[in-house]
Amino acid sequence: MPRSVSRTPAITDVAKLAGVSVPTVSRVLTGSVPVSTERRERVLRAIQELGYRPNGAARALIKGHQSVIAVLAGATTRYGYALTIQGIEEAARLAGYIVMITVIEADDPDTVTKTIDLALANPVAGVIVLKFDPAGIAAVRAMPPGVPVVAVAGSRGSGVPHVVLDDTTAAMTATDYLLQLGHRTVHHIAVPLAGRRSGRSAGWRKALERASAEIPQLMEAGWDPHQAYEIGLTLAERDDVTAVLCGNDELAIGLLRALHEKGRRVPEEISVVGFDGHPLGALWSPALTTVRQDFVDVGRRAFREVVAMIGKEQPPQNSSGTPQLVIRESSGPPPETRRR
Amino acid sequence: MPRSVSRTPAITDVAKLAGVSVPTVSRVLTGSVPVSTERRERVLRAIQELGYRPNGAARALIKGHQSVIAVLAGATTRYGYALTIQGIEEAARLAGYIVMITVIEADDPDTVTKTIDLALANPVAGVIVLKFDPAGIAAVRAMPPGVPVVAVAGSRGSGVPHVVLDDTTAAMTATDYLLQLGHRTVHHIAVPLAGRRSGRSAGWRKALERASAEIPQLMEAGWDPHQAYEIGLTLAERDDVTAVLCGNDELAIGLLRALHEKGRRVPEEISVVGFDGHPLGALWSPALTTVRQDFVDVGRRAFREVVAMIGKEQPPQNSSGTPQLVIRESSGPPPETRRR
DNA sequence: CACACGGATGATAACGTTTTCATGCGATGC
DNA sequence: GCATCGCATGAAAACGTTATCATCCGTGTG
Numbered sequence: 001m002p003r004s005v006s007r008t009p010a011i012t013d014v015a016k017l018a019g020v021s022v023p024t025v026s027r028v029l030t031g032s033v034p035v036s037t038e039r040r041e042r043v044l045r046a047i048q049e050l051g052y053r054p055n056g057a058a059r060a061l062i063k064g065h066q067s068v069i070a071v072l073a074g075a076t077t078r079y080g081y082a083l084t085i086q087g088i089e090e091a092a093r094l095a096g097y098i099v100m101i102t103v104i105e106a107d108d109p110d111t112v113t114k115t116i117d118l119a120l121a122n123p124v125a126g127v128i129v130l131k132f133d134p135a136g137i138a139a140v141r142a143m144p145p146g147v148p149v150v151a152v153a154g155s156r157g158s159g160v161p162h163v164v165l166d167d168t169t170a171a172m173t174a175t176d177y178l179l180q181l182g183h184r185t186v187h188h189i190a191v192p193l194a195g196r197r198s199g200r201s202a203g204w205r206k207a208l209e210r211a212s213a214e215i216p217q218l219m220e221a222g223w224d225p226h227q228a229y230e231i232g233l234t235l236a237e238r239d240d241v242t243a244v245l246c247g248n249d250e251l252a253i254g255l256l257r258a259l260h261e262k263g264r265r266v267p268e269e270i271s272v273v274g275f276d277g278h279p280l281g282a283l284w285s286p287a288l289t290t291v292r293q294d295f296v297d298v299g300r301r302a303f304r305e306v307v308a309m310i311g312k313e314q315p316p317q318n319s320s321g322t323p324q325l326v327i328r329e330s331s332g333p334p335p336e337t338r339r340r
Numbered sequence: 341m342p343r344s345v346s347r348t349p350a351i352t353d354v355a356k357l358a359g360v361s362v363p364t365v366s367r368v369l370t371g372s373v374p375v376s377t378e379r380r381e382r383v384l385r386a387i388q389e390l391g392y393r394p395n396g397a398a399r400a401l402i403k404g405h406q407s408v409i410a411v412l413a414g415a416t417t418r419y420g421y422a423l424t425i426q427g428i429e430e431a432a433r434l435a436g437y438i439v440m441i442t443v444i445e446a447d448d449p450d451t452v453t454k455t456i457d458l459a460l461a462n463p464v465a466g467v468i469v470l471k472f473d474p475a476g477i478a479a480v481r482a483m484p485p486g487v488p489v490v491a492v493a494g495s496r497g498s499g500v501p502h503v504v505l506d507d508t509t510a511a512m513t514a515t516d517y518l519l520q521l522g523h524r525t526v527h528h529i530a531v532p533l534a535g536r537r538s539g540r541s542a543g544w545r546k547a548l549e550r551a552s553a554e555i556p557q558l559m560e561a562g563w564d565p566h567q568a569y570e571i572g573l574t575l576a577e578r579d580d581v582t583a584v585l586c587g588n589d590e591l592a593i594g595l596l597r598a599l600h601e602k603g604r605r606v607p608e609e610i611s612v613v614g615f616d617g618h619p620l621g622a623l624w625s626p627a628l629t630t631v632r633q634d635f636v637d638v639g640r641r642a643f644r645e646v647v648a649m650i651g652k653e654q655p656p657q658n659s660s661g662t663p664q665l666v667i668r669e670s671s672g673p674p675p676e677t678r679r680r
Numbered sequence: 681c682a683c684a685c686g687g688a689t690g691a692t693a694a695c696g697t698t699t700t701c702a703t704g705c706g707a708t709g710c
Numbered sequence: 711g712c713a714t715c716g717c718a719t720g721a722a723a724a725c726g727t728t729a730t731c732a733t734c735c736g737t738g739t740g
Contacts, residue, residue, distance in 0.1 A: 008486065010726055021690045026728055036688065051486050056463035057400035058726035062695050066397070068440070068462060077426050082417040089416065089443055093455070098462055100408070100440050103429055115433070122408060122438055123397040146348065146391050225623055250620065257623040280590065280620055283565055283597040350696055361720045366698055376718065398696035402725050684739080693730075700723075708715075 009050040018046035029054060066125040069306060070100045072116065074135030078223060079249070079278050080295050081130055084152055087299020088128060095307065100124065107138040116142055126306035128152060131162075133193050148309040152302045155199030161315065163302040164199075170291045170323030171203025174245055174273050176211075177325055182337040183243040183271065185213045187235070189228050189255065190220050191247030200247055200275060221247070225254030232258025242334040243271040249278035249290055256284060256330065267332035277326060286329030294321040349390040358386035369394060397463070406465035409646060410440045412456065414475030418563060419589070419618050420635050421470060424492055427639020428468060435647065440464065447478040456482055466646040468492060471502075473533050488649040492642045495539030501655065503642040504539075510631045510663030511543025514585055514613050516551075517665055522677040523583040523611065525553045527575070529568050529595065530560050531587030540587055540615060561587070565594030572598025582674040583611040589618035589630055596624060596670065607672035617666060626669030634661040 015022045020039050027033045028043045035043070046052070060066055069092050075081050089099050102119040104112055116139065120127075126148040129139045136151070140160055143149050149160050154167030178186045188204045201218060208215045219235075221227040228251035235241055236259050246252035252274030259266055266272055266286050274281055277292030298321055308315040355362045360379050367373045368383045375383075386392070400406050409432050415421050429439050442459040444452055456479065460467075466488035469479045476491070480500055483489050489500050494507030518526045528544045541558060548555050559575075561567040568591035575581055576599050586592035592614030599606055606612055606626050614621055617632030638661055648655040 012726080022726090023691085023728075024689065027689090030728075032728085034688075039689090051484070053460065053484065053486065055401070055726050056461055057397050057406065058695090059461070059728080060397035060463065061395070061401050061697085061726080062728045064695075076429065077419075077422040079417075082422050085441070086417050086443075089441055093442065093458065096458065098440050098442060098459060100438050101425070101429055102433065102438060103426075118433065118436065119438060120393065121396050121399070123395065123400075144391065144393065146393070225619065229623065253620055253623050257625065260625050279565065280593055283569065283593050285597065285600050285625065352696080362696090363698075363721085364719065367719090370698075372698085374718075379719090395696050398725090399698080400725095401696080401727085402698045404725075682740090685737085686735105687737105688733105688735090690733080691731090694728085695726105698724085700721105702721080703719085705717090705719105706715105707717100708713105710711100710713090 009052045010055070011052070013050055014043065014046045014052050017050065018042040060123045066123040067097050068100055068122065068124045069097050069303065070102060070119050070122075070124040070127045071130065072102050072104055072119065072127060072136070072139045073130035074104050074133040074139075075223075076101060076103060080132065080276055080293065083295035084130060084299040084302075087296035088303050089299075090296070091300040091303040095303070097125070097303075097307075104135040104139045107134040109138065109142060112138045112142045116144070120144070120147065126150070126310050128302045128306055129160075131157065137193070148306055150302050150306040150309065152298055153199075155202065161305060161309065163298055163305050165293050165295065165298045165321055166323060167199030167293075168203035168206065170275070170293060171200045171245065172207040173203075173323060173325050174275070174291045175204050175207035177327070178243040178245065178271060178273060178331065179207070179211050179213060181243075181271070181331070181333045183334045185216055186243045186245050187216050187241050188218050189231055189244060189246045189251050190218055191251065192220070192222055198247075204245055221251055221254075223250070225250040228252070228254035229258045231255070233262065235259075236262035236264050241270060243273070243331075245273050245275070247275055249274035249276045249281045249288060252288055252290070252330075253278075253281065253284060256286075256288070266330050269335055271331040271334070273331050277324075282328065284330070289328045289331040290326050292324040292326050297321050349392045350395070351392070353390055354383065354386045354392050357390065358382040400463045405650075406463045407437050408440055408462065408464045409437050409643065410442060410459050410462075410464045410467045411470065412442050412444055412459065412467060412476070412479045413470040414444055414473040414479075415563075416441060416443060420472065420616055420633065423635035424470060424639040424642075427636035428643050429639075430636070431640040431643040435643070437465070437643075437647075444475040444479045447474040449478065449482060452478045452482045456484070460484070460487065466490070466650050468642045468646055469500075471497065477533070488646055490642050490646040490649065492638055493539075495542065501645060501649070503638055503645050505633050505635065505638045505661055506663060507539030507633075508543035508546065510615070510633060511540045511585065512547040513543075513663060513665050514615070514631045515544050515547035517667070518583040518585065518611060518613060518671065519547070519551050519553060521583075521611070521671070521673045523674045525556055526583045526585050527556050527581050528558050529571055529584060529586045529591050530558055531591065532560070532562055538587075544585055561591055561594075563590070565590040568592070568594030569598045571595070573602065575599075576602035576604050581610060583613070583671070585613050585615070587615055589614035589616045589621045589628060592628055592630070592670075593618075593621065593624060596626075596628070606670050609675055611671040611674070613671050617664075622668065624670070629668045629671040630666050632664045632666050634663075637661050 015025045092099050129151045131151040131153040151162045175186050190201050232255040274288045274290040281288035305315050355365045432439050469491045471491040471493040491502045515526050530541050572595040614628045614630040621628035645655050
């Protein structure tokens with residue numbers, strides 16, 4: 001009979017029931033040192049009987065080394081975010097780590113610090129910050145020193161190690177593609193943070209500059225595709241717009257809807273290119289041309305990097321994933337070219 | 341100068357530097373007992389200087405009460421899954437808890453048990469299982485006794501407390517709606533697990549039975565919208581199909597694409613209704629009629645339930661969220677009615 | 681036969697924090 | 711003016727586990 005009904009069994013209870021010492025039970029559990037078959041079986045039987053389960057806190061305390069990776073993100077449900085987290089989780093699980101998710105909702109320093117403190121109140125081995133938005137930037141800035149931290153971002157940054165998903169190159173590829181089709185210039189509906197430092201907007205601008213094309217006013221949308229829809233309604237009235245690069249596929253789909261409602265034909269009159277490779281983009285009519293980004297892979301790389309930091313090892317060579325232009329139905333030559 | 345560069349500072353280091361006892365530092369940290377202003381300031385200064393950060397494992401060990409909630413899920417990126425996790429995370433963070441995510445990849449007992457053991461090797465207060473698929477069912481089954489666990493599912497189940505998202509009612513609502521429009525019957529493309537116990541398929545069947553309508557063969561698709569697309573290609577050839585209820589919005593969009601390619605008009609010839617309320621569904625052409633489910637709310641409810649279990653409190657009254665039929669462009673009366 | 685050796689085992693220390701208990705001290709009540 | 715009380719503080723115990731060290735026993739070697 002267990003000594004106390006209310007208390008969860010501890011290793012001492014197991015040892016007592018099995019008639020062995022506490023360290024022997026521990027040895028059976030960890031398998032670090034051989035234990036005679038007879039005792040091992042007695043111990044296992046006692047564990048079974050008591051429903052014993054080692055206390056993780058005590059384990060973590062003595063081992064000093066933690067096996068939890070904290071992920072800080074401004075959101076979890078957006079396509080790129082969710083996929084990156086998936087990559088982190090998968091790599092972590094395979095390596096025997098567990099991931100903790102904490103959403104950074106605001107970007108004012110106080111709230112961010114409070115949220116980070118909550119996350120870091122638990123024993124974490126390292127931190128991965130999804131630096132895709134202002135909240136992510138604030139999180140990186142608010143990280144206390146001494147904690148291994150890696151940022152995942154669309155472009156390289158300073159302060160902490162960055163694992164990048166080369167957004168700049170990706171946006172240049174997409175913009176170049178549209179220019180080569182004959183478009184005079186390419187308009188751009190950007191996701192937040194697009195202002196100055198977003199890799200996507202930077203790549204778009206750089207490609208236009210290199211081609212000496214006119215650089216139109218950047219249109220900033222939020223994350224909500226409806227905002228791109230609203231922008232699209234006004235864009236549909238303009239006949240100087242023949243190609244639009246969107247900051248992500250959701251925005252592109254919002255834009256497509258607006259153009260459709262206004263009777264503008266895609267790609268005959270206007271070409272639309274999205275960003276990310278959202279699976280639903282392929283099922284639109286017209287199917288969305290996009291730049292596929294390997295978010296899962298960047299998540300895996302971030303995990304490897306943070307583990308290397310923990311172990312003070314040399315980080316693995318940080319190949320940034322190659323973006324892939326996926327040409328589908330929503331892009332083509334501009335109307336002028338067609339008329340020729 | 342800190343004593344050792346390599347070691348992270350502990351509470352003893354703070355106490356030494358501040359010239360107070362260890363418990364006093366602890367009292368400053370927890371605020372449980374008043375400390376004289378002078379000492380409090382010395383302690384805070386020492387903490388600042390050392391960059392001290394309390395060890396969560398030691399805290400968890402002594403307090404006995406953990407503040408980590410483990411979430412077990414078959415996937416994280418699918419719309420409903422991601423939103424449920426979002427709801428859990430939000431509620432948890434506000435209550436001072438942190439969530440750990442672990443994906444259950446396979447559904448064979450061995451792998452599942454191993455994954456759960458990995459998750460439970462950490463100090464967790466309770467577990468929430470997303471029982472939306474076979475992996476989730478396997479996880480619930482493999483949970484060791486003694487751990488507070490709540491399942492989130494589309495229909496009520498046994499064994500552990502369930503927080504439900506009344507899929508059955510939702511599917512009945514959608515099916516009734518289509519029948520009332522005049523459709524002779526409603527076809528159904530189901531998500532996995534649809535076999536016998538899925539609430540969605542059950543509701544669809546029940547509504548047809550109640551209306552004494554013919555019950556067509558259920559078509560089972562995976563989670564990939566392309567499978568619904570494939571099914572749609574064959575469905576487009578049949579003229580006995582006038583209404584299709586899909587197991588989720590992604591499948592519905594795959595179906596819409598197939599019908600569009602085959603030149604079948606929606607909703608004039610065929611009505612399509614999705615499930616979940618995916619934001620992109622509203623931007624399709626035609627905009628997708630769907631049954632919106634409040635996943636975020638079910639996540640919140642699951643969290644409250646598991647916290648109640650931990651504290652042995654009476655669980656909050658478990659109102660199952662009311663599904664909401666969102667009628668958009670993809671559904672309408674059947675062709676016969678229109679001809680009249 | 682004495683001795684070293686190796687393998688299994690138990691006693692004890694250690695991890696870093698909070699809680700409990702005891703102490704000293706100034707203020708208060710009779 | 712003495713006993714009592716409350717308050718801030720420090721010493722020590724406690725949480726549950728693993729690591730370290732010593733011990734014991736059996737075996738092989740000289």
